[in-house]
Amino acid sequence: MENGEWRVDASKLKYAQTHEWVSLKGNVATVGISDHAQKEISDVVFVELPAPGRVLKQKESAMVIESVKAAFDIYAPMSGKITRVNEKLKDKPELVNRSPYADGWLFEIECSNVKEWDSLLAGDAYEAVKSAH
Amino acid sequence: MTVLEEPTALKKTPLYDRHTALGAKIVDFSGWAMPVYYSGILAEHEWVRKSCGVFDVSHLGEIHVKGPGAFQFLQARLTNDLNKLKDNKILYSLICDEQGFTLDDILIYQSRRDDYSLIVNGGSIGRVLEGLEKYVPESVALTDRSDDTACVAIQGPRAEEVMRGVMGYELxxxxxxxxxxxxxxxxxxxxxxxGYTGEDGFEIFSSNGLIVPIWDRLLAAGREKGILPAGLGARNTLRLEAGNVLYGNELDTATTPLEAGLDWAVSLDKPGGFVGRDCLLVQRERGPARRLVGFRVLDKPVAREHYPIFKSDRKIGTVTSGSFAPTVGGNIGMGYVEKKFSEPGTGIEIEIHGRRVPAEIVKLPFVPHKKRG
Incomplete structure:
Protein backbone atom coordinates (compact mmCIF):
# COMPACT_ATOMS: atom_id res chain seq x y z
CA MET A 1 0.00 0.00 0.00
CA GLU A 2 1.42 3.33 -1.03
CA ASN A 3 -0.49 5.74 1.18
CA GLY A 4 -2.91 5.74 4.08
CA GLU A 5 -5.97 6.48 1.99
CA TRP A 6 -8.22 3.55 2.77
CA ARG A 7 -11.32 2.87 0.79
CA VAL A 8 -12.34 0.32 3.39
CA ASP A 9 -12.12 0.29 7.17
CA ALA A 10 -9.20 -2.06 7.81
CA SER A 11 -10.35 -2.99 11.28
CA LYS A 12 -13.62 -4.37 9.85
CA LEU A 13 -12.08 -6.46 7.08
CA LYS A 14 -12.25 -10.22 7.02
CA TYR A 15 -10.17 -12.58 4.95
CA ALA A 16 -10.47 -15.86 3.04
CA GLN A 17 -7.81 -18.58 3.51
CA THR A 18 -6.92 -17.85 -0.12
CA HIS A 19 -5.87 -14.24 0.73
CA GLU A 20 -8.87 -12.26 -0.55
CA TRP A 21 -10.10 -9.50 1.78
CA VAL A 22 -13.79 -8.68 2.16
CA SER A 23 -15.57 -5.56 3.39
CA LEU A 24 -19.29 -6.06 4.03
CA LYS A 25 -21.94 -3.30 4.00
CA GLY A 26 -25.46 -4.65 4.29
CA ASN A 27 -25.45 -7.51 1.80
CA VAL A 28 -22.84 -5.99 -0.51
CA ALA A 29 -19.28 -7.34 -0.20
CA THR A 30 -16.31 -5.48 -1.67
CA VAL A 31 -13.40 -7.80 -2.49
CA GLY A 32 -9.69 -7.32 -3.02
CA ILE A 33 -6.47 -9.19 -2.30
CA SER A 34 -4.29 -8.66 0.76
CA ASP A 35 -0.99 -6.82 0.81
CA HIS A 36 0.67 -10.15 1.52
CA ALA A 37 -0.99 -11.63 -1.60
CA GLN A 38 0.01 -8.77 -3.92
CA LYS A 39 3.61 -9.14 -2.76
CA GLU A 40 3.51 -12.87 -3.51
CA ILE A 41 1.96 -12.31 -6.93
CA SER A 42 4.26 -9.29 -7.67
CA ASP A 43 4.27 -7.24 -10.90
CA VAL A 44 0.61 -7.54 -11.95
CA VAL A 45 0.33 -7.06 -15.73
CA PHE A 46 -3.28 -8.03 -16.44
CA VAL A 47 -6.52 -8.51 -14.53
CA GLU A 48 -9.31 -10.62 -16.09
CA LEU A 49 -12.34 -9.23 -14.25
CA PRO A 50 -15.57 -11.21 -13.78
CA ALA A 51 -18.59 -10.27 -15.90
CA PRO A 52 -21.13 -8.19 -13.97
CA GLY A 53 -24.24 -10.29 -13.37
CA ARG A 54 -22.27 -13.51 -13.02
CA VAL A 55 -23.45 -15.65 -10.10
CA LEU A 56 -20.75 -17.33 -8.03
CA LYS A 57 -20.63 -19.78 -5.16
CA GLN A 58 -18.31 -19.21 -2.22
CA LYS A 59 -14.76 -20.48 -3.04
CA GLU A 60 -15.53 -20.62 -6.78
CA SER A 61 -12.90 -19.10 -9.09
CA ALA A 62 -14.11 -15.59 -9.88
CA MET A 63 -11.30 -14.12 -11.94
CA VAL A 64 -7.62 -14.28 -12.81
CA ILE A 65 -4.73 -11.97 -11.94
CA GLU A 66 -1.73 -12.27 -14.22
CA SER A 67 1.74 -11.29 -13.09
CA VAL A 68 4.98 -11.63 -15.02
CA LYS A 69 5.53 -14.81 -13.03
CA ALA A 70 2.23 -16.68 -13.34
CA ALA A 71 -1.58 -16.57 -13.49
CA PHE A 72 -3.40 -16.63 -10.14
CA ASP A 73 -7.03 -17.60 -9.59
CA ILE A 74 -8.99 -15.30 -7.30
CA TYR A 75 -11.89 -16.97 -5.51
CA ALA A 76 -15.25 -15.54 -4.46
CA PRO A 77 -15.04 -15.21 -0.68
CA MET A 78 -18.85 -15.20 -0.45
CA SER A 79 -21.67 -16.47 -2.70
CA GLY A 80 -23.70 -14.03 -4.76
CA LYS A 81 -23.96 -11.97 -7.92
CA ILE A 82 -21.23 -9.69 -9.27
CA THR A 83 -22.68 -6.18 -9.30
CA ARG A 84 -19.64 -4.01 -9.99
CA VAL A 85 -16.02 -4.46 -11.04
CA ASN A 86 -13.06 -2.08 -10.77
CA GLU A 87 -12.88 -0.83 -14.38
CA LYS A 88 -9.70 1.16 -13.60
CA LEU A 89 -7.75 -2.11 -13.47
CA LYS A 90 -8.26 -2.65 -17.22
CA ASP A 91 -5.76 0.11 -17.97
CA LYS A 92 -3.90 0.15 -14.66
CA PRO A 93 -3.52 -3.43 -13.39
CA GLU A 94 -0.53 -2.28 -11.29
CA LEU A 95 -3.02 -0.66 -8.86
CA VAL A 96 -3.42 -4.14 -7.35
CA ASN A 97 0.24 -3.88 -6.25
CA ARG A 98 0.27 -0.20 -5.39
CA SER A 99 -2.98 0.03 -3.50
CA PRO A 100 -4.43 -3.39 -2.67
CA TYR A 101 -6.94 -2.07 -0.10
CA ALA A 102 -8.08 1.05 -1.96
CA ASP A 103 -7.72 1.81 -5.70
CA GLY A 104 -6.77 -1.80 -6.35
CA TRP A 105 -10.08 -3.34 -5.18
CA LEU A 106 -11.44 -6.03 -7.55
CA PHE A 107 -15.22 -6.51 -7.50
CA GLU A 108 -18.43 -6.22 -5.53
CA ILE A 109 -20.77 -9.10 -4.79
CA GLU A 110 -24.42 -8.89 -3.81
CA CYS A 111 -24.36 -11.69 -1.27
CA SER A 112 -26.98 -14.42 -1.37
CA ASN A 113 -25.99 -15.76 2.05
CA VAL A 114 -24.67 -13.15 4.46
CA LYS A 115 -24.04 -15.87 7.08
CA GLU A 116 -20.95 -16.87 5.09
CA TRP A 117 -19.31 -13.78 6.61
CA ASP A 118 -18.92 -15.82 9.81
CA SER A 119 -16.80 -18.41 7.98
CA LEU A 120 -14.17 -15.81 7.03
CA LEU A 121 -11.04 -15.03 9.06
CA ALA A 122 -10.73 -11.96 11.24
CA GLY A 123 -7.52 -9.92 10.97
CA ASP A 124 -5.61 -11.70 13.73
CA ALA A 125 -6.58 -15.16 12.46
CA TYR A 126 -5.48 -14.16 8.97
CA GLU A 127 -2.13 -12.98 10.35
CA ALA A 128 -1.66 -16.51 11.70
CA VAL A 129 -2.45 -18.04 8.28
CA LYS A 130 0.09 -15.73 6.63
CA SER A 131 2.89 -16.53 9.02
CA ALA A 132 2.27 -20.25 8.50
CA HIS A 133 3.59 -19.74 4.93
CA MET B 1 -5.15 -16.88 -4.78
CA THR B 2 -2.96 -19.86 -4.08
CA VAL B 3 0.47 -18.90 -2.82
CA LEU B 4 3.38 -20.63 -4.55
CA GLU B 5 4.64 -23.33 -2.25
CA GLU B 6 7.93 -22.79 -0.47
CA PRO B 7 10.18 -25.53 -1.72
CA THR B 8 11.43 -28.21 0.62
CA ALA B 9 14.17 -30.82 0.19
CA LEU B 10 15.59 -29.01 -2.82
CA LYS B 11 19.24 -28.71 -3.77
CA LYS B 12 20.83 -25.44 -2.73
CA THR B 13 23.64 -23.53 -4.39
CA PRO B 14 26.52 -22.12 -2.27
CA LEU B 15 24.80 -18.71 -2.60
CA TYR B 16 21.46 -19.81 -1.14
CA ASP B 17 21.98 -17.99 2.17
CA ARG B 18 22.95 -14.83 0.27
CA HIS B 19 19.67 -14.98 -1.66
CA THR B 20 17.50 -15.37 1.43
CA ALA B 21 19.42 -12.58 3.20
CA LEU B 22 18.54 -10.32 0.25
CA GLY B 23 14.87 -11.23 0.69
CA ALA B 24 14.66 -13.21 -2.55
CA LYS B 25 11.52 -15.17 -3.39
CA ILE B 26 12.75 -18.77 -3.66
CA VAL B 27 11.10 -21.31 -5.96
CA ASP B 28 11.69 -24.86 -7.17
CA PHE B 29 13.56 -24.73 -10.47
CA SER B 30 14.08 -28.31 -11.72
CA GLY B 31 14.88 -29.53 -8.22
CA TRP B 32 16.92 -26.51 -7.15
CA ALA B 33 15.91 -23.84 -4.63
CA MET B 34 16.59 -20.76 -6.76
CA PRO B 35 15.75 -17.04 -6.45
CA VAL B 36 12.97 -16.13 -8.90
CA TYR B 37 13.34 -12.45 -8.03
CA TYR B 38 14.76 -10.11 -5.37
CA SER B 39 12.86 -6.83 -5.91
CA GLY B 40 10.63 -7.86 -8.84
CA ILE B 41 10.94 -9.46 -12.27
CA LEU B 42 10.08 -6.29 -14.23
CA ALA B 43 12.64 -4.09 -12.46
CA GLU B 44 15.38 -6.73 -12.74
CA HIS B 45 14.62 -7.34 -16.42
CA GLU B 46 14.85 -3.64 -17.23
CA TRP B 47 18.04 -3.27 -15.18
CA VAL B 48 19.78 -6.02 -17.18
CA ARG B 49 18.76 -4.39 -20.49
CA LYS B 50 20.23 -1.01 -19.47
CA SER B 51 22.99 -1.80 -16.96
CA CYS B 52 24.23 -5.07 -15.47
CA GLY B 53 22.56 -7.92 -13.57
CA VAL B 54 24.24 -10.71 -11.61
CA PHE B 55 22.62 -14.16 -11.72
CA ASP B 56 23.41 -17.23 -9.66
CA VAL B 57 23.50 -20.06 -12.21
CA SER B 58 25.32 -22.57 -10.02
CA HIS B 59 22.57 -25.10 -10.75
CA LEU B 60 24.18 -25.62 -14.17
CA GLY B 61 26.06 -28.90 -14.43
CA GLU B 62 29.70 -29.30 -15.46
CA ILE B 63 30.95 -32.57 -16.93
CA HIS B 64 34.63 -32.97 -17.82
CA VAL B 65 35.45 -35.18 -20.78
CA LYS B 66 39.15 -35.85 -21.05
CA GLY B 67 41.61 -38.35 -22.46
CA PRO B 68 42.88 -39.77 -25.76
CA GLY B 69 39.92 -40.02 -28.12
CA ALA B 70 37.76 -37.44 -26.31
CA PHE B 71 37.44 -35.40 -29.51
CA GLN B 72 36.33 -38.39 -31.56
CA PHE B 73 33.96 -39.54 -28.82
CA LEU B 74 32.17 -36.18 -28.55
CA GLN B 75 32.23 -35.66 -32.31
CA ALA B 76 30.30 -38.94 -32.70
CA ARG B 77 28.03 -38.25 -29.71
CA LEU B 78 26.98 -34.58 -30.11
CA THR B 79 25.13 -32.91 -32.98
CA ASN B 80 27.41 -29.96 -33.74
CA ASP B 81 30.76 -30.25 -35.53
CA LEU B 82 33.64 -30.06 -33.03
CA ASN B 83 35.96 -29.00 -35.84
CA LYS B 84 34.44 -25.52 -35.31
CA LEU B 85 36.23 -25.48 -31.93
CA LYS B 86 39.74 -24.44 -31.03
CA ASP B 87 41.45 -24.01 -27.65
CA ASN B 88 39.52 -21.65 -25.32
CA LYS B 89 36.53 -21.58 -27.66
CA ILE B 90 32.92 -22.48 -26.79
CA LEU B 91 30.40 -24.27 -29.04
CA TYR B 92 26.65 -24.76 -28.59
CA SER B 93 25.37 -28.25 -29.33
CA LEU B 94 22.56 -30.68 -28.71
CA ILE B 95 22.92 -34.19 -27.40
CA CYS B 96 20.31 -36.54 -28.86
CA ASP B 97 19.17 -40.10 -28.32
CA GLU B 98 19.20 -42.72 -31.07
CA GLN B 99 15.83 -41.48 -32.39
CA GLY B 100 17.08 -37.91 -32.67
CA PHE B 101 15.15 -36.68 -29.64
CA THR B 102 16.89 -34.10 -27.47
CA LEU B 103 18.53 -35.14 -24.18
CA ASP B 104 19.81 -31.62 -23.51
CA ASP B 105 21.26 -28.49 -25.04
CA ILE B 106 24.81 -27.86 -23.89
CA LEU B 107 27.90 -25.70 -24.27
CA ILE B 108 31.21 -27.36 -25.08
CA TYR B 109 34.30 -25.61 -23.67
CA GLN B 110 37.56 -26.79 -25.28
CA SER B 111 40.60 -26.39 -23.03
CA ARG B 112 42.73 -28.40 -25.42
CA ARG B 113 41.97 -31.05 -27.99
CA ASP B 114 40.81 -34.13 -26.03
CA ASP B 115 40.06 -31.97 -22.94
CA TYR B 116 36.51 -30.59 -22.75
CA SER B 117 34.01 -29.29 -20.23
CA LEU B 118 30.33 -29.63 -21.01
CA ILE B 119 27.98 -27.10 -19.39
CA VAL B 120 24.57 -28.76 -19.09
CA ASN B 121 21.19 -27.77 -17.66
CA GLY B 122 20.72 -28.33 -13.93
CA GLY B 123 17.80 -30.70 -14.43
CA SER B 124 19.59 -32.71 -17.14
CA ILE B 125 22.85 -33.77 -15.49
CA GLY B 126 21.82 -37.39 -14.86
CA ARG B 127 20.30 -37.81 -18.31
CA VAL B 128 23.37 -36.38 -20.07
CA LEU B 129 25.78 -38.50 -18.03
CA GLU B 130 23.79 -41.61 -18.88
CA GLY B 131 23.73 -40.63 -22.55
CA LEU B 132 27.52 -40.19 -22.53
CA GLU B 133 28.41 -43.28 -20.47
CA LYS B 134 26.59 -45.49 -22.95
CA TYR B 135 29.14 -44.64 -25.67
CA VAL B 136 32.32 -43.56 -23.86
CA PRO B 137 35.53 -45.47 -24.72
CA GLU B 138 37.85 -46.64 -21.92
CA SER B 139 40.53 -44.11 -22.77
CA VAL B 140 38.20 -41.18 -22.03
CA ALA B 141 37.37 -40.13 -18.44
CA LEU B 142 33.96 -38.62 -17.67
CA THR B 143 33.90 -36.61 -14.44
CA ASP B 144 30.79 -34.95 -13.06
CA ARG B 145 32.04 -31.75 -11.40
CA SER B 146 28.56 -30.27 -10.92
CA ASP B 147 28.51 -30.57 -7.13
CA ASP B 148 31.79 -28.74 -6.64
CA THR B 149 31.50 -26.08 -9.35
CA ALA B 150 29.56 -22.82 -8.98
CA CYS B 151 28.82 -20.07 -11.50
CA VAL B 152 27.54 -16.52 -11.66
CA ALA B 153 26.47 -14.78 -14.87
CA ILE B 154 27.11 -11.05 -15.29
CA GLN B 155 24.83 -9.75 -18.03
CA GLY B 156 24.05 -6.39 -19.57
CA PRO B 157 25.58 -3.53 -21.57
CA ARG B 158 27.80 -2.52 -18.60
CA ALA B 159 29.10 -6.07 -17.99
CA GLU B 160 32.57 -5.48 -19.47
CA GLU B 161 32.97 -2.29 -17.42
CA VAL B 162 31.88 -4.14 -14.25
CA MET B 163 34.33 -6.97 -14.90
CA ARG B 164 37.11 -4.40 -15.27
CA GLY B 165 36.19 -1.92 -12.55
CA VAL B 166 34.87 -4.26 -9.87
CA MET B 167 36.56 -7.59 -10.57
CA GLY B 168 39.81 -6.28 -12.07
CA TYR B 169 39.61 -8.32 -15.29
CA GLU B 170 40.39 -6.64 -18.60
CA LEU B 171 38.24 -8.61 -21.04
CA GLY B 195 24.97 -15.54 -22.06
CA TYR B 196 21.32 -16.25 -22.42
CA THR B 197 19.76 -12.79 -22.17
CA GLY B 198 20.57 -11.37 -25.61
CA GLU B 199 22.92 -8.87 -23.95
CA ASP B 200 26.70 -8.82 -23.79
CA GLY B 201 27.87 -10.71 -20.72
CA PHE B 202 30.15 -13.09 -18.89
CA GLU B 203 30.15 -16.15 -16.68
CA ILE B 204 32.54 -16.76 -13.80
CA PHE B 205 33.03 -20.43 -12.89
CA SER B 206 34.73 -21.24 -9.60
CA SER B 207 34.83 -23.71 -6.75
CA ASN B 208 31.83 -23.62 -4.40
CA GLY B 209 33.76 -21.83 -1.64
CA LEU B 210 35.16 -19.16 -3.92
CA ILE B 211 31.84 -18.13 -5.47
CA VAL B 212 30.69 -16.53 -2.20
CA PRO B 213 33.44 -13.85 -2.04
CA ILE B 214 33.04 -13.31 -5.80
CA TRP B 215 29.30 -12.67 -5.31
CA ASP B 216 30.02 -10.45 -2.30
CA ARG B 217 32.52 -8.36 -4.26
CA LEU B 218 29.99 -7.77 -7.06
CA LEU B 219 27.09 -7.03 -4.73
CA ALA B 220 29.15 -4.74 -2.47
CA ALA B 221 29.96 -2.59 -5.53
CA GLY B 222 26.23 -2.54 -6.09
CA ARG B 223 23.91 -0.13 -7.83
CA GLU B 224 26.45 2.73 -7.92
CA LYS B 225 28.68 0.61 -10.14
CA GLY B 226 25.68 -0.53 -12.17
CA ILE B 227 25.15 -3.90 -10.46
CA LEU B 228 21.99 -5.47 -9.04
CA PRO B 229 21.18 -9.14 -8.42
CA ALA B 230 18.66 -10.63 -10.83
CA GLY B 231 16.65 -13.81 -10.45
CA LEU B 232 15.55 -16.61 -12.71
CA GLY B 233 12.27 -14.79 -13.43
CA ALA B 234 14.11 -12.02 -15.27
CA ARG B 235 16.48 -14.57 -16.81
CA ASN B 236 13.40 -16.24 -18.32
CA THR B 237 11.76 -13.08 -19.71
CA LEU B 238 15.13 -11.92 -21.09
CA ARG B 239 15.89 -15.22 -22.82
CA LEU B 240 12.36 -15.43 -24.20
CA GLU B 241 12.67 -11.96 -25.77
CA ALA B 242 16.05 -13.05 -27.15
CA GLY B 243 14.35 -16.11 -28.73
CA ASN B 244 16.54 -18.56 -26.81
CA VAL B 245 15.11 -22.02 -26.15
CA LEU B 246 14.85 -23.45 -22.63
CA TYR B 247 15.28 -27.18 -22.06
CA GLY B 248 12.11 -28.51 -20.48
CA ASN B 249 9.98 -25.98 -22.38
CA GLU B 250 11.00 -25.83 -26.05
CA LEU B 251 13.18 -28.95 -25.92
CA ASP B 252 12.61 -32.34 -24.32
CA THR B 253 12.99 -36.05 -24.99
CA ALA B 254 10.01 -35.96 -27.40
CA THR B 255 11.37 -33.06 -29.50
CA THR B 256 14.09 -32.97 -32.13
CA PRO B 257 16.48 -30.05 -32.70
CA LEU B 258 15.16 -29.69 -36.26
CA GLU B 259 11.62 -29.09 -35.01
CA ALA B 260 13.11 -26.43 -32.72
CA GLY B 261 14.83 -24.71 -35.66
CA LEU B 262 18.30 -25.47 -34.30
CA ASP B 263 19.57 -26.78 -37.66
CA TRP B 264 22.62 -24.52 -37.36
CA ALA B 265 23.79 -26.65 -34.39
CA VAL B 266 23.14 -30.00 -36.12
CA SER B 267 25.87 -31.09 -38.52
CA LEU B 268 24.08 -33.81 -40.49
CA ASP B 269 26.97 -34.15 -42.94
CA LYS B 270 29.96 -34.37 -40.57
CA PRO B 271 32.10 -37.46 -41.35
CA GLY B 272 31.10 -40.51 -39.34
CA GLY B 273 27.77 -39.04 -38.24
CA PHE B 274 26.55 -38.88 -34.64
CA VAL B 275 24.01 -40.54 -32.38
CA GLY B 276 20.55 -39.77 -33.75
CA ARG B 277 21.78 -38.58 -37.14
CA ASP B 278 19.97 -41.17 -39.30
CA CYS B 279 16.58 -40.29 -37.84
CA LEU B 280 17.27 -36.57 -38.10
CA LEU B 281 18.35 -37.00 -41.74
CA VAL B 282 15.00 -38.62 -42.55
CA GLN B 283 13.21 -35.78 -40.75
CA ARG B 284 15.24 -33.17 -42.63
CA GLU B 285 14.36 -34.82 -45.98
CA ARG B 286 10.65 -35.04 -45.21
CA GLY B 287 10.51 -31.74 -43.35
CA PRO B 288 9.44 -31.73 -39.70
CA ALA B 289 5.65 -31.86 -39.24
CA ARG B 290 5.77 -29.10 -36.63
CA ARG B 291 7.99 -26.10 -36.09
CA LEU B 292 8.89 -23.88 -33.20
CA VAL B 293 7.60 -20.34 -33.72
CA GLY B 294 7.45 -17.07 -31.87
CA PHE B 295 4.13 -15.27 -31.47
CA ARG B 296 2.73 -12.01 -30.19
CA VAL B 297 -0.58 -12.02 -28.37
CA LEU B 298 -2.78 -9.25 -29.78
CA ASP B 299 -4.66 -8.77 -26.51
CA LYS B 300 -3.99 -8.38 -22.81
CA PRO B 301 -4.14 -11.92 -21.35
CA VAL B 302 -0.84 -13.77 -21.07
CA ALA B 303 -0.34 -17.02 -22.99
CA ARG B 304 1.56 -19.56 -20.89
CA GLU B 305 3.11 -22.97 -21.41
CA HIS B 306 0.75 -25.87 -22.32
CA TYR B 307 -2.02 -23.54 -23.59
CA PRO B 308 -3.47 -24.86 -26.89
CA ILE B 309 -3.01 -22.97 -30.18
CA PHE B 310 -5.86 -22.89 -32.73
CA LYS B 311 -6.40 -21.96 -36.36
CA SER B 312 -10.05 -21.73 -37.45
CA ASP B 313 -11.32 -23.90 -34.59
CA ARG B 314 -8.74 -26.64 -35.17
CA LYS B 315 -5.96 -27.25 -32.65
CA ILE B 316 -2.66 -26.79 -34.47
CA GLY B 317 -0.18 -26.61 -31.62
CA THR B 318 0.82 -25.82 -28.06
CA VAL B 319 2.52 -22.95 -26.27
CA THR B 320 5.91 -23.88 -24.74
CA SER B 321 6.79 -20.52 -23.11
CA GLY B 322 4.83 -17.31 -22.71
CA SER B 323 5.07 -14.13 -20.70
CA PHE B 324 4.52 -10.45 -20.57
CA ALA B 325 7.68 -9.12 -22.23
CA PRO B 326 8.91 -5.88 -20.63
CA THR B 327 11.22 -4.72 -23.44
CA VAL B 328 8.73 -5.64 -26.19
CA GLY B 329 5.91 -4.08 -24.18
CA GLY B 330 3.39 -6.83 -24.84
CA ASN B 331 2.64 -10.50 -24.43
CA ILE B 332 4.84 -12.90 -26.35
CA GLY B 333 5.64 -16.56 -26.43
CA MET B 334 6.99 -19.55 -28.29
CA GLY B 335 5.28 -22.77 -29.22
CA TYR B 336 5.05 -25.60 -31.70
CA VAL B 337 2.58 -25.40 -34.59
CA GLU B 338 1.95 -27.51 -37.69
CA LYS B 339 4.50 -26.52 -40.30
CA LYS B 340 2.01 -25.04 -42.78
CA PHE B 341 0.96 -22.47 -40.15
CA SER B 342 4.51 -21.55 -39.10
CA GLU B 343 5.11 -18.59 -41.45
CA PRO B 344 5.53 -15.15 -39.80
CA GLY B 345 2.36 -13.12 -40.27
CA THR B 346 0.02 -16.09 -39.80
CA GLY B 347 -2.94 -15.29 -37.56
CA ILE B 348 -3.60 -17.83 -34.80
CA GLU B 349 -5.69 -18.06 -31.64
CA ILE B 350 -4.57 -19.17 -28.20
CA GLU B 351 -6.98 -20.46 -25.59
CA ILE B 352 -6.41 -18.47 -22.39
CA HIS B 353 -8.68 -19.08 -19.38
CA GLY B 354 -11.33 -20.64 -21.60
CA ARG B 355 -11.34 -17.85 -24.19
CA ARG B 356 -9.77 -17.73 -27.67
CA VAL B 357 -7.39 -14.79 -27.87
CA PRO B 358 -5.92 -13.58 -31.20
CA ALA B 359 -2.18 -13.82 -31.76
CA GLU B 360 0.22 -13.56 -34.67
CA ILE B 361 3.26 -15.60 -35.57
CA VAL B 362 6.36 -13.41 -35.72
CA LYS B 363 10.01 -13.86 -36.57
CA LEU B 364 12.43 -14.66 -33.72
CA PRO B 365 14.06 -13.07 -31.81
CA PHE B 366 11.64 -10.51 -30.38
CA VAL B 367 14.52 -8.31 -29.20
CA PRO B 368 17.67 -8.32 -31.38
CA HIS B 369 20.83 -9.64 -29.74
CA LYS B 370 23.22 -6.83 -28.80
CA LYS B 371 26.54 -6.66 -30.51
CA ARG B 372 29.26 -6.20 -27.92
CA GLY B 373 31.38 -3.13 -27.55
Missing part, protein backbone atom coordinates in the same frame (compact mmCIF):
# COMPACT_ATOMS: atom_id res chain seq x y z
CA UNK B 172 38.12 -6.26 -24.03
CA UNK B 173 39.98 -8.86 -26.08
CA UNK B 174 37.88 -11.82 -24.97
CA UNK B 175 35.53 -12.49 -27.88
CA UNK B 176 32.01 -13.82 -27.59
CA UNK B 177 31.98 -17.61 -27.19
CA UNK B 178 35.55 -17.69 -25.83
CA UNK B 179 36.82 -18.30 -22.30
CA UNK B 180 40.03 -17.89 -20.32
CA UNK B 181 41.47 -18.72 -16.93
CA UNK B 182 41.91 -15.92 -14.39
CA UNK B 183 42.61 -15.73 -10.65
CA UNK B 184 40.41 -14.60 -7.79
CA UNK B 185 42.03 -14.42 -4.34
CA UNK B 186 44.92 -16.38 -5.87
CA UNK B 187 42.72 -19.27 -6.93
CA UNK B 188 41.80 -20.21 -10.51
CA UNK B 189 38.47 -19.23 -12.04
CA UNK B 190 37.15 -19.53 -15.58
CA UNK B 191 35.66 -16.55 -17.32
CA UNK B 192 33.61 -16.97 -20.47
CA UNK B 193 31.90 -14.42 -22.65
CA UNK B 194 28.42 -15.65 -23.51
Missing amino acids: RDLNTYFFKEEKFNGQPVWISRS
